[in-house]
Amino acid sequence: MQKVLEGNHAISWGAKASDVKVIAAYPITPQTQIVELLSEMCTSGELDAKFIKVESEHSAMAAVIGSAAAGVRSFTATSSHGLLLMHEMLHWAVGARLPIVLANVNRAVGPPWNIWTDQNDSLSQRDTGLIQIYCESNQEVFDTTLQAFKVAETVSLPAMLVLDAFFLSHTSEIVDVFGADIGKKYLPPFKPVDFLDPDNPKAFGNLTGPDYYYELRHKIHKDHLRAIDVARRADAEFGKTFGRSYGLVEEYRTEGAETILVTSGTITSTARVVIDERRERGEKLGLLKIRLFRPFPLDDVRRVLTRAKKVAVIDRNIGFSIGGIFAQEIRSALWNTRVHVPLFSFIAGIGGRDVTPEVLNEILDIASAVEYPEQETYWIGVKDEELSYTGR
Amino acid sequence: MSSKKRDFRDESEMPLSAVAADDMRWNKTGSWRNIKPFYDPKTSPCIASCPAGENIQGYIELARKERYEEAARLIWQNNPFPAICGRVCYHPCMDGCARGSLDRSVFIPAIERYLGDYAIEHGLREKRPEKTLDDKVAVIGGGPAGLSCAFFLAKKGFRVTVFEAKPLMGGVLRYGIPEYRLPKTVLDAELKRIEDLGVEFRPDSIVGKDVTLEALGQYSAFFVGIGLQTSRRLGIENENSKGVMAGLEFLEKINTGEPVEVGKRVVVVGGGNTAMDVARSSLRQGAHVTVVYRRTRDEMPAIEDEVHEANEEGVHFRFLSTPVGVITKNGRITEIRCQEMELGEPDESGRRRPVPKEGTYFNMPADSLLVAIGEKPESKMFEAVCSISSGLIVTDEYGRTSNRKIFAGGDVVSGASTVVNAVARGRGAAEVIAAELSGKQFDPKKTKKVVAIADLNTAYFLQKDRAQMQRSDGAGGRRPFAEVNMGLTCEQVQEEMSRCFSCGVCDGCDNCYVFCPDVAISRHDGTYTIDYDYCKGCLICVQECPRGILSTESEGK
Numbered sequence: 034m035q036k037v038l039e040g041n042h043a044i045s046w047g048a049k050a051s052d053v054k055v056i057a058a059y060p061i062t063p064q065t066q067i068v069e070l071l072s073e074m075c076t077s078g079e080l081d082a083k084f085i086k087v088e089s090e091h092s093a094m095a096a097v098i099g100s101a102a103a104g105v106r107s108f109t110a111t112s113s114h115g116l117l118l119m120h121e122m123l124h125w126a127v128g129a130r131l132p133i134v135l136a137n138v139n140r141a142v143g144p145p146w147n148i149w150t151d152q153n154d155s156l157s158q159r160d161t162g163l164i165q166i167y168c169e170s171n172q173e174v175f176d177t178t179l180q181a182f183k184v185a186e187t188v189s190l191p192a193m194l195v196l197d198a199f200f201l202s203h204t205s206e207i208v209d210v211f212g213a214d215i216g217k218k219y220l221p222p223f224k225p226v227d228f229l230d231p232d233n234p235k236a237f238g239n240l241t242g243p244d245y246y247y248e249l250r251h252k253i254h255k256d257h258l259r260a261i262d263v264a265r266r267a268d269a270e271f272g273k274t275f276g277r278s279y280g281l282v283e284e285y286r287t288e289g290a291e292t293i294l295v296t297s298g299t300i301t302s303t304a305r306v307v308i309d310e311r312r313e314r315g316e317k318l319g320l321l322k323i324r325l326f327r328p329f330p331l332d333d334v335r336r337v338l339t340r341a342k343k344v345a346v347i348d349r350n351i352g353f354s355i356g357g358i359f360a361q362e363i364r365s366a367l368w369n370t371r372v373h374v375p376l377f378s379f380i381a382g383i384g385g386r387d388v389t390p391e392v393l394n395e396i397l398d399i400a401s402a403v404e405y406p407e408q409e410t411y412w413i414g415v416k417d418e419e420l421s422y423t424g425r
Numbered sequence: 426m427s428s429k430k431r432d433f434r435d436e437s438e439m440p441l442s443a444v445a446a447d448d449m450r451w452n453k454t455g456s457w458r459n460i461k462p463f464y465d466p467k468t469s470p471c472i473a474s475c476p477a478g479e480n481i482q483g484y485i486e487l488a489r490k491e492r493y494e495e496a497a498r499l500i501w502q503n504n505p506f507p508a509i510c511g512r513v514c515y516h517p518c519m520d521g522c523a524r525g526s527l528d529r530s531v532f533i534p535a536i537e538r539y540l541g542d543y544a545i546e547h548g549l550r551e552k553r554p555e556k557t558l559d560d561k562v563a564v565i566g567g568g569p570a571g572l573s574c575a576f577f578l579a580k581k582g583f584r585v586t587v588f589e590a591k592p593l594m595g596g597v598l599r600y601g602i603p604e605y606r607l608p609k610t611v612l613d614a615e616l617k618r619i620e621d622l623g624v625e626f627r628p629d630s631i632v633g634k635d636v637t638l639e640a641l642g643q644y645s646a647f648f649v650g651i652g653l654q655t656s657r658r659l660g661i662e663n664e665n666s667k668g669v670m671a672g673l674e675f676l677e678k679i680n681t682g683e684p685v686e687v688g689k690r691v692v693v694v695g696g697g698n699t700a701m702d703v704a705r706s707s708l709r710q711g712a713h714v715t716v717v718y719r720r721t722r723d724e725m726p727a728i729e730d731e732v733h734e735a736n737e738e739g740v741h742f743r744f745l746s747t748p749v750g751v752i753t754k755n756g757r758i759t760e761i762r763c764q765e766m767e768l769g770e771p772d773e774s775g776r777r778r779p780v781p782k783e784g785t786y787f788n789m790p791a792d793s794l795l796v797a798i799g800e801k802p803e804s805k806m807f808e809a810v811c812s813i814s815s816g817l818i819v820t821d822e823y824g825r826t827s828n829r830k831i832f833a834g835g836d837v838v839s840g841a842s843t844v845v846n847a848v849a850r851g852r853g854a855a856e857v858i859a860a861e862l863s864g865k866q867f868d869p870k871k872t873k874k875v876v877a878i879a880d881l882n883t884a885y886f887l888q889k890d891r892a893q894m895q896r897s898d899g900a901g902g903r904r905p906f907a908e909v910n911m912g913l914t915c916e917q918v919q920e921e922m923s924r925c926f927s928c929g930v931c932d933g934c935d936n937c938y939v940f941c942p943d944v945a946i947s948r949h950d951g952t953y954t955i956d957y958d959y960c961k962g963c964l965i966c967v968q969e970c971p972r973g974i975l976s977t978e979s980e981g982k
Contacts (some may be wrong), residue, residue, distance in 0.1 A: 130441040189441055227444055236445045248436035249443070 038208045040201035041066035043171040044110065044136045044194070046208070047178025049080045050216035051134070053108040057085040057096035059115060062148050063198045064138040067110040090115035094122035094135075101131035102237060104228030106182065109133065112198065113140035113154045120158065123191070127162035127253065129238055132185035132192070132223070134178065135163070139298065139349075140198045141384045149385020150198035152298070152350035156326075156358045162253055164192035164260060165327040167297040171206040176277055179220050183267040186223055188260045190253070195326075198385065200299040209277075219274050257328040264325055281325040282333045286312060290319025292400055293341040297323045297359060300347055300381070300388045307393040318397065323359060331366050338363065339372040345400040347393075349382040356380075356410040377406045381413045454943055458962035458980060464953060465976035466873065467929030471533060473875040474521030477510075477849040479503045481518055481533055485925045486932070488540060488918070497544040500537065501551055504848050505576040505619060506569065506598075508545055508611050511538025512910065513602055514845050515728040523876065523928050527883045529891045531924050532913075539918045545614040550621050554582040557623075560862045563588065563644040565632050568596020569844045570650030570835025572619055573851025574858075579622040581859050586625040586644075588636055594626050596652055598844065600677045601699065603706050604906045605899065609680075633806050646858050649807065649818060649826075649833040650851060653800035653841060659694065663751035664796075668758035672703040672797025679706045687712050688792020692761055694718075694748055695797035696725035697841065701732060703795045704740045709905035714740045715789065719747040719766045719779040726841075734909065738900040747779065749786070751794060760788045802837050823867070824854030832858055876929035880973025883926075885936070892921040931974050937966035 038046065044067045048056070056075070058068035074080035083100075087093045090111050097107035111119060116137050126133050141151035155165060164184060168174045174196050181192040196202060227235065241249065265281055272278025285305055287293060296304045301322045308320045321337050323330075338344050348357025355361060360378035367374060379396045382388040392413055399411060412420070433439050469482040480499055487496035500507045511534045522530035543549075562578050564571040567589030575585045593599055594616050598607065620626060630636050641647070656671035658664060668688070672695065678685040691707040693700050696718040707714045716735070718725060721744045725732055736742070745766045752760040765785035768777035802816040811826035811833075812819040817840060818833040820826050826833055834850030836842055860867035892913050899909040913921065937953055938946045945959040946966060955966075967975040 128442060227440060234446070236447075236449070237442055239443045239445045241443045245433065245439065245443075248433070248439055249441075252436055252439070252441065 034211070035207055035209050037205050038171055038175075038210070039066065039203050039205045040171045040174050040196050041138070041203065042070050043175040043206075043208045043210070044178055044196075045070035045074065046210040047175045048108045048134075048136075049074055050175070050211055050213055051108075051179050051182045051220055052106065052213035052216060052222075053080075053082050053134075054105040055083050055085065055097060055100035055107040056109065057087050057093045057100070057107070058109050059087055059090045059093050059111070061090070061112050061115040063140060063202045064110045064112040064115070064136070066202070067136055067138075071108075090118040091122055094119040094126060094133075097133050098122060098126055098129060098131055101126075101133050101225075102129065102229050104223070104225045104230075106186075106223045107131075107133050108135075110136040110138075112138040113142055113148075116154045116158065117142065120161070123158055123161040123163055125238075126191040128249075130189040130253075132182065132189055134181045134185060135191060135193045136178070137193050137195050138198050138202045139195055147384045148198065150200060150298075150349065151383050151385060152195075152348070152358070153383075155193060155195045156350050156352075158193070159327065159358070162190065162257070163327065164188075164190055164257075164264075164325075165195060166192065166264075166325055167195045167323065168201065169299060169301045169322065169324075171201060171204070171208045172277065173279055174201060175208050175210055176271060176275070176279070179216055180264070180267050180271055182223075183220055183270075184260055184264045187263045187267070188256045189226075190256060190260065195298070197299045219271060260328050261325070261330055261332075264328075279324055280333075281330040282337065283322040283324060284337055285320035285322065287319030287321065287337060287340070289317055290341060291317040292343040292345060292397070293319045293321050293338060294393075294397065294400075295321045295323060295338075295344060295346040295359065295363060297326070298349065300349060300393075303388060303390060304347075304393055307390050307397070310390075311394075311397060316397075316401070326359075326362075329362055329366065334363060334366050335370050338367060338374060339370055341374055343377065343400055344374050345377040345379060345396060347379045347381055347388070347396060349388070351380055351383060351410075360410075375405045378410045379413055380410050386414065453958045454961050455945075455956075455958045458957075458960060460962045460964065460977050461957070461980050462955065462960065462962065462964055462967045462975045462977050464931070464955070464974060466931065466974055467876045467880075468873045469928040469930065470521040470523055470875055470878075471518040471531075471928075473872075474517045475503075476517065476843075476846045477504045477852065479518075479537075481537075482925065482927055482930050484540065485531075485533075485536060485922050486927060486930070488536065489922045489925075493540060493543045494547070494549060497540045497549060498551075500540060503852065504845070505551075505573060506541070506615050506844070506848060507537045508541025509569075509598060509607060509615055510845055510848070511535065511541050512607050512611070515730070515843055523878050523881055523883075523926055524886075524924055526878045526881075527886055528888045532891050532894075532921050535892065535894055535913045536918055536922060538912055539915075541615070542611075542912060544618075545611065551576075551580065551618055553622055554580055556582045557584060558582040558862075560584070560645040561586065561643060562646045562648065562858060562862075563641055564648045564650065566596065566650035566652060566835070566837070567591070567594040567626065567628065568650055568652050568835060568847065569598060570652070570837075570847035570851040571596070571648060572616070572650075573848040574648045574650065574832075574834065574855045575624045575851075576619045576622065577852045577855035578858060579619070579624045581855070583859070583862070584623070584625075586627055588630045588632055589626070589628045590631045592628050594628060596650075600680050601673065601702065603676065603679060603702050605705070605709070605909050606702070608908050645830070645862055647831045648824070648851070648854050648858065649831065649837060650835040650847065651803070652836045652847075654803040655801045656796060657799045657801055659748060659796055659798065661748060661750050663753050663758075666751050666753045666758050667756055668792060669751060669794045669796065672699045672795050673800060675703055675795050676706065685710070687795070689713060690791050691715070691793045691795060692717055692748075692789055692791040693795045693797060695799070696720065696727060697797065697799065698727045698731055699800070700797035701727045701735050701740075703797050705735050705738060705900065707793070707795065708738055708740055708900050712792070715743055716740055717743045717746050717748060717761075717763060717789075719745065720768060720776060721745060724768075724776045728843075743789075745779070746787075747781075748794065752788070758791055758794055761791050761794055762786060762788055800836075800841060804837060807831075822853070823857040823869075824850055825857055829861070873929075874976075876973045881926065881928060882969055882971045882973075885934070885971040886926060889920075889924050891924070892917040926972060928972055929974060930972065932972070934971060936969045936971065937975065940965050940969050 141147035346360040766779035835847035
């Protein structure tokens, strides 16, 4: 059924459609509506799940680690400082191989205090080992919740679905939703191999020396690699069942493109419009949307970008000193192909600054003006008089 | 370490993460401990605050389970008068009640009253002792101290006679406290319980007059609880005029149904409970009443409830003033001359001394002046047999006087005090009398530590309003002397009792059992046990016990 839903509520519906059984959460702007609606659904009985109110995000993740270890489909949501507070437990969830789904609303980290969209929170969790999927629309957010559980439960790893603060979390769009009765056509019940069982007592995660820890970490690495295909198939199957699929990356008008713009999140929607306008004027431009960030879709990225003459990556985040994080990942993905594509790293939208068509046009103007990037990173629109590149 | 570790040649044989199915009990984590928790039930602060040491937590626990009879009987272990004290006590238990740190203290006197009334309604009687002992004890004074002493001695099997000067038993309970605070029917019912134990009541018997000292020779011991007999006088001009009366005298007339005319304008002097009773009774005679008191409201010794109710009923107050003369016409009072006071340095009571202000005189018209500025003991007859100091009989904390056979308690020992204090001293004396007469050593019971509010964890309690007691129309109604406070309903009492934290006494909430991270606490038949082989001394159990039952001791490593 179609509903007008803000992004946050699309996730609540996604969790409901996934028939989650335990939700443990702590509120934080701008995710609170996710768990607020879920708590109402639990109270009214329309969602048959236990809602645990905890006193911090660290406890929220600890609580769902407990419930997932007991073999129950579990969900939590957070943002920014909440995610940072959970950090230790994110590592734990991965090492414990628990298929928890976490919805993270990308919000800047402080100080100074900032509630608007920015990707540093989720990207700084890169190396925890969580699967990470970046969404562009509220429909995608609803659909990805189910896909995330499917992938997570298949490879036994937690998954984080990511959406932009306010642009998605608080913006209403038409979303086609359904309940758990339909969701289960796509998502079968969770059947863990090992779980906490009073009739068959076991302890998990005990002391392991260098003799075996190495292999356990190797198993995670292998399952991350396996997860790429698992995610691809899960998305295709979703498409077959519900008529909507998104891919691990999406190419938009890349045929014949000489410069390919790479984006993630809602910047992608604006980029589509700008790409269309400039292609009208004869520019050979294309767009690559990165949806799956972890595991990194190496083959897909290589396949698309090695055909380009220039790559311009827009990062709504920063890895201090070295550049945008997506840019770093893509640069290293391309290295062993020995195809040396000039790669521009553009920083924009940090702290929620609006990435308008003007901003994207400026980026594409800079990329087309020079053969090769003249800076490691271009901070578009930064109020810095010393900077000499085109733009303010 | 366990030796049962599995070897893997290939990671495909390995589980996704480390899994152990071994028994970990070989790992005695208790050896890591340097501070040890243990179950240490404590005395609730309400019990510690009650002068009679009533087991308030205990009777509330029983009554919550609707075991009302057992609850009432539990009160009788410390106090024969729950229906009385529940109505008139100044309830220091409420000041001690830890609930006050969350919202408002539990309405304990209302609960006690409910149980006292329940016992009366159901005609419950105290159990008579199996054996009657040879010794006879004489109690002199039929007020709360003497009656309490008689009750506890009778329960132990002694034969007790209570000599009372007035025509009826009760002392201040009957002749002091008016009907609208304590109905005589309730008093008579509580007194009957004492008589039913075989105690002999001898009213209209003044020792030294109606009862000779020779006749007293048959008694093995004596308890003196004669209270304070004589009203203090102001010592001002024309104090003997018509219309000037001692407060106690006025109350005695009111409480015996003797007609007393106070006129339209009454001035009451004094700030204690007697003054309040006098003022409120005069109000009920239809008079305009002003209480004149030489200090301020804060220094008034009367129970706060009484002052509050007097104020609500329309008694007027003139603070920092004192009468200095009575103006008469034809030998009858027409006006009172007063002087204003101010507060100076503290006196021996710790209260700031009232100091007359130069030249600040004023007159108040009055048809009656009722003087309630305190009472004095009449202890002359005992001077020959035991130590007296400033008119009060000298005793130790248990009521033993300088004479081995004579014991004393209540206001004649402490000076003006309260019903519950008299009851407590009566019981204390009964204990030492019993020990003395049976030749046993008196051993005061060891008391447990009192729970401090800091020991509790009030996060486990929800805020809840205190029950509101219904009140009658009182002074302004058709029956002005009808009881003002009408008690709580059964439903209200149950709701109010649910507010009790049960400080220091385990109620099986399971917090310690659920939260112990070492699973070192087990539960059997409602008792919890800590397995010290595994207790790491994290003290989560101590923190999360809502009632402060667990205590800690260092293990001194």
